[in-house]
Amino acid sequence: MNTKILQLEWLKIKHKRSFQILLLIYLISLVTVLFSGQWLLAALDRLSIDFEGYRPSMLPIYEFPDIWHNISYVAYYLAFIPAIMLIISMGMEYENDTLKQHIIDGLKPTEFLMSKLWLIICFATIHLSVVFLVGMTMGLNQSYDRSISAIFKYFEFLPVLFFQVVGMLLFVCTLTLFIKKTGLSILIFILYFIIIEPIISGVLFVLAGDNLAIIRQMLPARAISEVISFPFGRYVFREVLDYIPISRLISLFFWIFTFCTLSYIKLSRSDIK
Secondary structure (H helix, E strand, C coil): CCHHHHHHHHHHHHCCHHHHHHHHHHHHHHHHHHHHHHHHHHHHHHCCCCECCECHHHCCCCCCCHHHHHHHHHHHHCCHHHHHHHHHHHHHHHHCCHHHHHHHCCCCHHHHHHHHHHHHHHHHHHHHHHHHHHHHHHHHHHCCCCCHHHHHCCCCHHHHHHHHHHHHHHHHHHHHHHHCCHHHHHHHHHHHHHHHHHHHHHHHHHHHHHHHHHHHHHCHHHHHHCCCCCCHHHHHCCCCCCCCCHHHHHHHHHHHHHHHHHHHHHHHHCCCC
């Protein structure tokens, strides 16, 4: 890819005050939330709360190998912050006619899309790097078993988290390309993930029960969000999926491909000028 496009993207981002503030909030929130489990367990200890006779601080949520599953699950939900940052970045392109000017200056619509794809990859890489550093720091500090096999068991949750973040960011990228308004795109994004799709999934379940389970599982927010299963049930002696089902990976990559295709079609057919 032409380094000029990457430089152009960086120049646009680094002068946006709102973007800088959100980036700082995002990094602080990500690190704080990932570390906060230990503080929460210590607080529960002080309240004399126990789980089946075990003190909360004894739960091995930060020990190898469980830590990779645990923090990957939690870290995914912090990807909502870079998703909003991406919407702001793309929405401003339309609202300030920056994209139109770039096209007039010779930037191809597909080059614009590639610049956003690289921004998405950068966000996902930052996200993954922070999770890895926190996981290694806490795991080495908290674990009794620091063998190579213990450290890298369940390590596959990290690359899956990377693609989950990519999937969510591609969702908002495609959404913003169609909506073109920052505030409205953020509103629709939040409403869809929290309200609209759960309602659609619930209606499908009421109408057809498990007969339409595969359709409910293929809905985009669910396909992206539920690749990594809830891990904390293991600490109250409930069975959890400590692996990634192939069907969930297929659903995730299907939507990654679909969002890329829709974004490309939208840009290549739009009369931006």
